[in-house]
Amino acid sequence: MTKASDLLVRALEQEGVNYVFGIPGEENLDFLDSLSRSQKIQLILTRHEQAAGFMAATYGRLTGKAGVCMATLGPGATNLTTAAAYAQLGGMPMLMITGQKPIKSSKQGRFQILDVVEMMRPITKYAQQIVSGDNIPSRVREALRLAEEEKPGAVHLELPEDIAAEETQQYPVQPSMVRRAVAEEKAVRIAVERIATARSPILVIGAGANRKLTSKVLTQLVDDFAIPFATTQLGKGVIDERHPLFMGCTALSAGDFVHRAIEAADLIINVGHDVIEKPPFFMRHGQREDASEDDPNNPVEVPEGTQVIHISFRSAEVDPVYFPQLEVIGDIANAIWQIKSGLAEGPRPNWDFARMKAVKKHHDANIAKGEDDQRFPIYPQYLVAQVRRVMPDDGIICLDNGIYKIWFARNYSAHSSNTVLLDNALASMGAGLPSAMAAHLVYPERKVMAICGDGGFMMNSQELETAVRLKMNLSCLILNDSSYGMIRWKQANMGFADWGLQYGNPDFVKYAESYGAQGHRITSSAQLGPLLEQCLNSEGVHLIDCPVDYSENDQILNYSIKQLSAAI
Template identity: 70%
Template sequence: MTKASDLFIQCLEQEGVEYIFGVPGEENLDFLDSLSRSKQIKLILTRHEQGAGFMAATYGRHTGKTGVCLATLGPGATNFVTAAAYAQLGGMPMLMITGQKPIKKSKQGRFQILDVVRMMGPITKFTHQMASSDNIPSRVREAIRLAEEEKPGATHIELPEDIADEQTDSVPLTPSQVRRPTADAKSVRAAVTQIEQAKSPVLVIGAGANRSMTSRMLMQFIEKTGIPFLTTQLGKGVVDERHPKFLGCAALSSGDFVHRAVEASDCIINIGHDVIEKPPFFMRQKTPDMDAGPTVIHISTRTAEVDPVYFPHIEVIGDIANAMWQIKQDIVPNGGWKFDHMLAFRQAEVDHTTPLEQDARFPIFPPYLVRAVRDVMPEDGIICLDNGIYKIWFARGYTAYRPNTVLLDNALATMGAGLPSAMMSAMLYPERRVMAICGDGGFMMNSQEMETAVRLGLNLTILILNDNSYGMIRWKQANMGFQDWGLSYGNPDFVKYAESYGAHGHRVTSAEHLKQLLAETGASKGVHLIEVPVDYSENDQILNIDIKTLSKNL
């Protein structure tokens, strides 16, 4: 016979779990004791359950394997809610384990007790209360299977105290070997025919292509056909953005250079589209007085989720890399394809952005900041963005060379995830440079995790973009004609704040000083925080683009 909590740990070990992130409580003590004897799984004690959830989700994002996090009942479980939604919308495999009071005999009434299983229902793929220790192997296997199955997401298991202490003769289940199905040959042929007959096809690379790691096959397709490509924010880096056929990233909702390039296409090959992202283009229904617009080909592991602006004409469903290989093998490049107009929009964006990147004013101008960060980051360096107006700047202007080197959240778009995400990246890849880029508002939502980063001995640079306000909402407030009110605040002395945790604190005093600090911290060990005063005053003028006045080529 085996104690149930020991069996739970054995099941997680069988699944290849390496870490459990969390804040244990009284109801987790049996589980914690069993975990202490594991030779495979390491407990990462965080300072808040939300930080633990963000770290577990980021582990899933990087590896494709399930990240695991732990909390107690009641307030511990409720603190997982934002992280659960973050993983669920963002397609990151994660398993949350929460404790609960005894379910067979209660001695404390309803103290701290919430129906956590029902609470987790709308924001997870699977949620279950363990009512019998004999079911632990099958429930753990199912939770992890569903977390990793396309589309990946969050799962949850509640382990009550009395169940954790039971004895059972159950044993762990072995994970099955699974491969994604291949696309149907007729759908592949229909897609090939449509692309060959098009005048100006274009590739749009979305979130699902990043999860499926399609980089090599997409590059081969682009090299064979010469068809230009753009990305969504969650598709950044799938194909090296230094490629001459790269058109840009859809960081704004509409009207940007890259959207004009898409409008010049008559056939959009949409790879790994996920409706959680802001659409990179808008479809329209054909009416008597309006053309239907371009043909849209949906290539993904899942059929298209239709909404008012997305209803594709052809769907190729199966493993994305294999589907692209089939299309690449079958397609005959059309010598009549025209891409000059699309590429001219990309050149217009480069011409527009390059002078802005040289603007060395102080406080720091966002395009200058993006260029400075790109210049110091190695090819495999990882930047992890929190949520704010600067996310648009980095999505548009930061050239991604490899998959998962630009981690941003264009799904839940929550504040507070930047630092924990960077911490997880630094743990997984200690040989690579990792940088968290956070607004002052988002950073303070989980700034306590600096202690965790220092305790773990991580090598990490944290940029705090300081404008003493919730800057993105303040910008929108002004754009919508409201008075400037209710969004400004004061900040701590960030240098002293970092030092109080045992980290190194720095404050930028000029544009040149920013470059110097970025270089110095990259060559140093430990956790470095750099406070960067920023100037968002010209967001309007730069992001609201009149392309006709900016490019003589169009």
């Protein structure tokens, strides 16, 4: 006979789980005791359940294996809901395990009891209460299968206290070997024909393409056939952005140079598109009167007659602005390989990319503008350039959510997949530092930097203690403007008065030191690069307080870029 909580740990070990992130409560103590005897799983005790969920989700994003987090019932479980939505929308595999009062008998009435399973169901792929220790092997296998299956996402299991203490004779289920289905040959053949006969195709790379093998075959396709490509924010780095055919990232919704390149195409090959992200272009049946190029909330419209090919693991979620004429559904890497092979069998296509190359020249010049502006507080373009200069090719930056995310998505050149971790799905604040901590656990030999606004950082700043306790090596760059800068930018753009979004901050150097981290403060632009380099190459946890100058955000992002790109 085996204790049910011991069986749960064995089932997780069978699945290759390395970490459980979270905060135990009274109802998790059987599971915690079982976990203490595991030789394969390390408990990462955090200071807030939300941060534990962010860590588990990022672990899942980087490995493809579900990250596991735990919390108690009631408030512990509710604290996981933001992270559940973060993983679900962002396509990150994650398993949440929460405790519950005994379900067979209880002496505490309804104290702390919520229907956590029903609460989790709308924001997960799977949510179940375990009602018998005998069910643990099948429930764990099914939960993890669904979490990791495309599109990946969050799953939830609730383990009541009395079920955890049960005895059972069951054994873990052996994970099955699963291969993704490949795209239909006929759909691939039609895609090849349309690409070969297009006048000027373009690849638009989205979140679903951010997989290692997909990156390899897409790079081969671009190299072999010289097809220009652009990315969404979640598609950054799938192909090295130093490539001469990189047209840019759709960091802005509309009116940027990259949108001019998309407009120049008569065929858009949309790879790994997910409607969770703001679409980088509008499709239309006829002239739209509600979509203006001057409206930053509306992406670019492609000319009528432009065809769209959807290549993804799942069929397109059709909405008023996205209804592709051809879908190639199956393993993306295999589909791209088939298309590349099909193109190689025919005559070399006669494409014309003169318009896109002209746009590219203006794009690159605009990206370089401001990189040497050494004003203080730090200018965003200069900041991005300095971070890119000190980060190695495989270095990982983990962005929280704020106005700087647009600057990094647009101006920071990603050299490989999953080296720019940002969230353009739920777009939650507070994920930057926990994401960096998870990245360090997965890749302890690589340089990792969290980049956070002061607002987002303070939402999970307590995890500095966790990072110090675990002797992590990472840097956290705080972009300090003493306000919620993204919302101030939107406020200015909408013509409202600058009001209600400014606050005070602690002394971040002393704050870091109070946790045992090393605190630094930028006092001149010349200091930025050397200090970043010093922190990245030193052991321990480093916190850098960097004042930033966002005064030109509204003019540049809402007006100047749109005017310059429209003139091409």
